[in-house]
Amino acid sequence: MLKEAIYHRAGNNYAYAYNETTLHIRLRTKKGDVDSVTFIHGDPYDWTKDGWQTSRSLMTRTGTDEYFDYYFIAISPPFRRLRYGFELKSGTETLVYTEKGFYKEAPFDDTAYYFCFPFLNGIDVFRAPSWVKDTVWYQIFPERFANGDTSNDPEGSLPWASEEPKFNNFFGGDFQGVIDHIDHLVKLGVTGIYFTPIFKAKSNHKYDTIDYLEIDPQFGDKETFKQLVKVCHENGIKVMLDAVFNHSGYYFEPFQDVLKNQENSTYKNWFHLREFPIQTEPRPNYDTFAFEKSMPKLNTENPEVREYLLKVARYWVEEFDIDGWRLDVANEVDHSFWREFRTAVKSVKPDAYILGEIWHDSMNWLHGDQFDAVMNYPFTNAALDFVAKETIDARVFAEKMTAVLHMYPENVNEAAFNLLGSHDTKRVLTFCDENKNKMKLLFLLMLTFKGTPCIYYGDEIGMTGGNDPGCRKCMEWDEKKQDLDLFEHIQSLLSLRQNHKVLANDGELKFINADEQTLVYERSTDEESVWILLNAGQRTADLSIEIPEGYSNILGTSFSGSLPGYSFSIYRKK
Amino acid sequence: MLKEAIYHRAGNNYAYAYNETTLHIRLRTKKGDVDSVTFIHGDPYDWTKDGWQTSRSLMTRTGTDEYFDYYFIAISPPFRRLRYGFELKSGTETLVYTEKGFYKEAPFDDTAYYFCFPFLNGIDVFRAPSWVKDTVWYQIFPERFANGDTSNDPEGSLPWASEEPKFNNFFGGDFQGVIDHIDHLVKLGVTGIYFTPIFKAKSNHKYDTIDYLEIDPQFGDKETFKQLVKVCHENGIKVMLDAVFNHSGYYFEPFQDVLKNQENSTYKNWFHLREFPIQTEPRPNYDTFAFEKSMPKLNTENPEVREYLLKVARYWVEEFDIDGWRLDVANEVDHSFWREFRTAVKSVKPDAYILGEIWHDSMNWLHGDQFDAVMNYPFTNAALDFVAKETIDARVFAEKMTAVLHMYPENVNEAAFNLLGSHDTKRVLTFCDENKNKMKLLFLLMLTFKGTPCIYYGDEIGMTGGNDPGCRKCMEWDEKKQDLDLFEHIQSLLSLRQNHKVLANDGELKFINADEQTLVYERSTDEESVWILLNAGQRTADLSIEIPEGYSNILGTSFSGSLPGYSFSIYRKK
Ligand SMILES: [Ca+2]
Ligand SMILES: [Ca+2]
Structure with a gap:
């Protein structure tokens, strides 16, 4: 057996509490190298005159990726404590793998050889809200979903769908439009809406926050928003908002104050200003999102900034009863802030959902003390490569998804936010070169997969669109122009998923x-x-x-x- | 090259912030398999019309263990953001390793292939107090160090060293004894004392706490303890106390209340009681340390218990100016409690030291949000096996220590608590079959190693003793019976370590x-x-x-x- 390929470390995706009584343990071996793995385990303090008392259980092979096999066992230690090792067999060869290394036979003179899960403390269990694993999300870009109230249209708004979307044009979409069309979502089978930002901002995408405590007037007022949340809840739909806490917009008052008063600004420690005077060219001399001068990075280590942002986090939950936060550029904000953020949000609404935007390996944010989920872009990419682009075959798709599913704990996988596209990407039908059959298979894949799926507005009726801003067209409300066959396909898959939870996250x-x-x-x-x-x-x-x-x-x-x-x-x- | 042996995951010991400006990155490869590793890195947002802008730097091989080589680089990204991959060469073969897998050539059309350290946020840096890395600890078991005040001797105390130590005998050691002998420690070169528990308890070891807010009267009163801390500080010696927060003693008032009032006790949620009435035989029907009925596990998830223990944690720092906490059975208490504990202690004294007793892989506690260090038993075991027991040779010792040093971040290694023995183990001289030369080499090893060494009281003058209680003899104060040659050996090594910090943690x-x-x-x-x-x-x-x-x-x-x-x-x- 190839010892160099064998991997386990007590923690992360390899050893974790699945719930208050059950531990999950995984082992990695070289692909096709091992016939069977026996799990040797016991309570660290369970000694009799015959020595340490252990049990043996066979592990299950749960998957194979490009280079490795994965073995798994779920175990409920009676006293919530566990020491354990692995006995691997291949032909006539036996190998025992412990924290201290490899042995020919399992040593029982001491428990110290063994891997340790010292105590299953309930409070440390990763626990996403229980409603999440049955939720089907629908992403709405409010400026483009529906214009329900022309009185709030921003100056210069264009007639609905009269033009292609551009970086700086407006069509007047608003909350009333969502309320008016809630039946469309109910009919489709959606049970959660993820709204891209709704706070006061200058752009049409609203990621450039001016005021985190105000609704952008083009969407309506706080009363309309309250009404929207109420209508959603009455229809069994959860509401998730988008928070941009990594950076503010250029017109955020504290940043304007810094621009004006420079070193004398009372807000100078709200940002990461490297020198004065502040300059924006050629590159800003303050930290920003990317090198974007209009998106100054917030100093979330500053207690004043923390207090302000945590107030924001609590406010929209407390006052408007929203059910979750999606966190923009979540990976660049400090872990310490997210721990406080979680405590603050959950203290107001214990089953609120916290979703981080992270495109890369996200293990460090998914230990139960920070996020409930991240956006599952590895799924997006593998699914599109397999079905839309045909650049990988089914075996590679299966291996890639096996690798991703084994990179995280099972309870993390169950809450993962799966998507085929968003306001940041080409639309899925466009990815499929408008081949509707391919698109149907992609939805089949997503809607029968682990995790919680999210449908980008308009995909369900066959809208097309290239990269941003192309993917942000006005929603098509003319039924004659909607692809109702596609709608029915997705609707029937959602209904199947709803009626057979084995297709969602029970299986x-x-x-x-x-x-x-x-x-x-x-x-x-x-x-x-x-x-x-x-x-x-x-x-x-x-x-x-x-x-x-x-x-x-x-x-x-x-x-x-x-x-x-x-x-x-x-x-x-x- | 053996792909199955190549390992990196962004996090833990493989990618971490060493300080506010520097990241450390490590890569593991099969032993002897690779000629060189080039680190490919760039800011994720640094694009020009020529594509993503990256740099290349050669990594250093920092060690080899039984199966693997380790490569290392320290890097200071100008904008604190990093995407990176590895180019491995062996003979004419080249392999590029990224988060998405292996490539023949580094792909530069997207940064998404690459491993990511999204942002170096200062607040997330693992940071042990700066004084710790230059500290040499001395462990005192107060009942057995020196009797400076016979008026506080417990009833039935025996004359000093008149008997072998037993589980239940007393010799009257106390704080005044430590004050009286502070010169001994200063002369040796010690700069920190770690006291095993001093709080009110029944046993001679005091791990069975009755009252966490009271000094055990046999050691003196609070005034004497204040005096002791003052004397230590005047002599450049830090003071660390031992906290047993995993479980209380049997005579802890809340537990007595539970025994008396059973289901009606107001303290019933302070413990983990599985059923009523509470029984202690054959095994306790409540959670305990091990299966020890007299050590009921505290329910640290209960906010009342938290509040009480955090009050204790703050009290001894605030009122008595102690410099650190050593946490008994730290691995069995929830992570969530330790995070609050850290916040509480550091809010009172930002440079207090927090040391967890963990005997196994401790990575999960060493991310900067919980402990500053753990007790380095892997060092103890390897050093004893190599020098005292001669069961492993120098090569195996070097490989084992290389493995341990590469299991943790460098800033963690610098604060590790290294020991050769303690109140829980056979004395080091006894391990050496009283071969003093071996013992000298063991101290040489420990005192020229990474980490902060701890000398168990009496080892420096050649005391012997088997496993607990044998290792808890009364300190020998008769100079004629002290091994002064050994004392001078350790003293000269400490002086060397003090004068050449390269031997401590600068090198x-x-x-x-x-x-x-x-x-x-x-x-x-x-x-x-x-x-x-x-x-x-x-x-x-x-x-x-x-x-x-x-x-x-x-x-x-x-x-x-x-x-x-x-x-x-x-x-x-x-
Ligand atoms: Ca409108
Ligand atoms: Ca005394």
Whole structure:
């Protein structure tokens, strides 16, 4: 066995509390290298005259990626304490792997050899709000969803959809528009809205906050917003707002004060000013988001700034009953701030959802003390590469997703925010070169995957659009111009997901087969199993699998050994 | 190159902020597999029309353990943001390793391939108090150090050292005894005292706390303790107390209340009581330390318990000016409590030291939000195995220590609490079968190693003793019975460490040679280099190394190609 490939460290995705009584333990080995792994475990203090008392349990292989196999066990130590090691077998070879290294036989004269989960303290368990894992999000860019009140339209607003979206044009979308169209969301099956920023700002995207405590007047007033939240809640829809706490906008009063009063500004420690006078060219001499002079980085280490931002965080939850915060550029703000942010938000609403925008490995934010989830861009990229761009085959897709699912704890995966596109990317249909069948498969994938899916407004009716600003077109409300077939496809998948929670986050996910452009995976609990089969290729493909006895076709084409191009089948057994 | 052996994940010991401007990055590869590693790095937002702007820097190989080599680089990104990858070369083969996997050539069309350290926020830097890295600790078990006031002796106290230590005998040691003998510590060169518990308790070891806010009367009163701290501070000695927050003693009032009032006790949520009535046999039906019925585990998730313990934590710092807390069974208490504990203690004394008792992999407690250090038992074990027990050779010792040093960030290593023995273990001289020369080498090792060393009272004068209670003999104050040669050896090493901080924590540590029982390592800064040579074997050994030009012998025997049994040499160049 290849010792150099064997990996476990007590922590992160390898050893964690899944809930108040259960620990999850994983082990990584070289792909195809090991026949079986036995988990050796005991309470560290459980000694008799015969020595340390241990048990043995077989681990399950839960996945394979490009280089590695992953083994897994869930265990509930009676006294919440655990020392453990791994016995690996390959042919006639046996290897025992412990924190102190490798042994031919498990040593039992001391527990100190073994990995340790010292105590399962309930308060340390990573715990996203329980409603999240059944939620289907819908992302709204308020300026472009619907104009329900022309009286608040900003000066120079254009007639709805009369032009292509530009960096600086306005169409007058607002809260009343969302209220007016809530039926559309209910009909689709959405149970949460993620709004991009709604606070006072200058741009059409509102990421350049001027006042974190005020609604932008073009969207309505605080009363309308209260009404909007109420309407959402009455329709079983949660509301999540977007907070830009990494940096303010240029016209944020404290920054304006700094520009005016320079070194004498009482706000000079609200930012990271490297020298005076402040200059913006060629590069700003203060810290910003990227090198964007109009987005000065907030000094979240300054207690005054903390107090202000935490007040903001609490205010919108307390006064408007919102259900979650999506945090822009969350990775560049200090961990210490996010810990206080979590405490503040959860003290007001214990089941509020905290979602960080992080595009890279996010383990450091997902230990239960900071975020409930991050935006799952690795899923986005792999899904688009596999189905839309056809740059990777099904095997590579399965390996990539296996790697991602094993990079994080299971309770983290269940709350992950899965998306196929957003206001920051090309629209998914455009990614598919407007091939609607591909797009249907992408939604099939996302809506039968672990995590909580998010639909970008308009994708469900077949809207197209290139990179920002192209992806921010006005929503199409003319039913004749809406792709109702697509709408029904997504609607039926959402209904399936709602009725069979095994497809959401109650079930395990296991890849059964991945061959060229065909993929088969299983979602299962002890009681129920669903197989999803899909062919992401243009031509009919034969699949080298058989659906086991007792399964029946619940959606998609019927499977008889082959699948037509761009088609799918869903089978279920109870 | 063996891809399965290559490891990096942004976080833990592999990517961390060393200070407010410097990041440390490490990479692991298969032992002897790679010729060189080039670090490819840039600011994630630094794009020109030529694409993403990156730099290349060669990484240094900092060590080798049983299976792996480790590469290192320190880097100060101008805008505190970093995206990075690794280019590995072996012969004619080149491999680029990124967060997204392996490539033949570094891809520059997107930064998303690369590992990310999104922003170096000063507040998140792991930062032990600066005084700690120059501190030499001395551990005192107060009942057995010196009896300076017979008026406070507990009933039935025995004349000093008149008997072997037992689980339940008393000799009357107290604070006045420490005050009286402060000169001994000053003469030795000690700069910190770690006291095992001093709070009101029943046993002689006082780990069974009755009252966390009272001094045990056998040690004196609060005035005497204040006086003791004052005397220590006047002599340049820091004071660290031992806190047992995982569990209380049986006679802790809240637990007595629970025993008496059972379900009706107002303290029933202070513990983890699984059912009523409480029973202690055969195993307690409430959570305890181990299965010890007299040590009920405290429910640190209960806000009342938190408030009480945090009050305790602040009280002894605020009122008595102590400099640190050593936390007993720290690994079994929740992380959430330790985060609040850190905030509470540091708010009273920002440079207080927080040391956790953890015997296993401690990474999860050492991210800067909980402890400043843990007790470095891996060092203890490897050093004893190598020198005292001779069960491992110098190569294995060097590999084990390389593994440990690379398991943690460098700023963590600098504050690690290194020990050769304690009140919980056999005394080091007894481990050495009373071979004083071996013991001298063990102290040489510890006192020229990274971390902050701790001397267990009496070791410096040659006291012996087996496992608890044997290791808790009364301190020998009769100079004729003290081993003054040993004392002088340790004293001279401490003086050397004090005068050449390169031997403490200012210098890098690098193993130069490890052959059977001889070991050579270097401590160095840019200005200074010290070589330590030692022969842990009984017989003279030839060493296959030469001391480079310009070094002179500053302690130990002069080296001319061989070292006599159990001898050492220290050479220095400036
Ligand atoms: Ca409007
Ligand atoms: Ca006394």
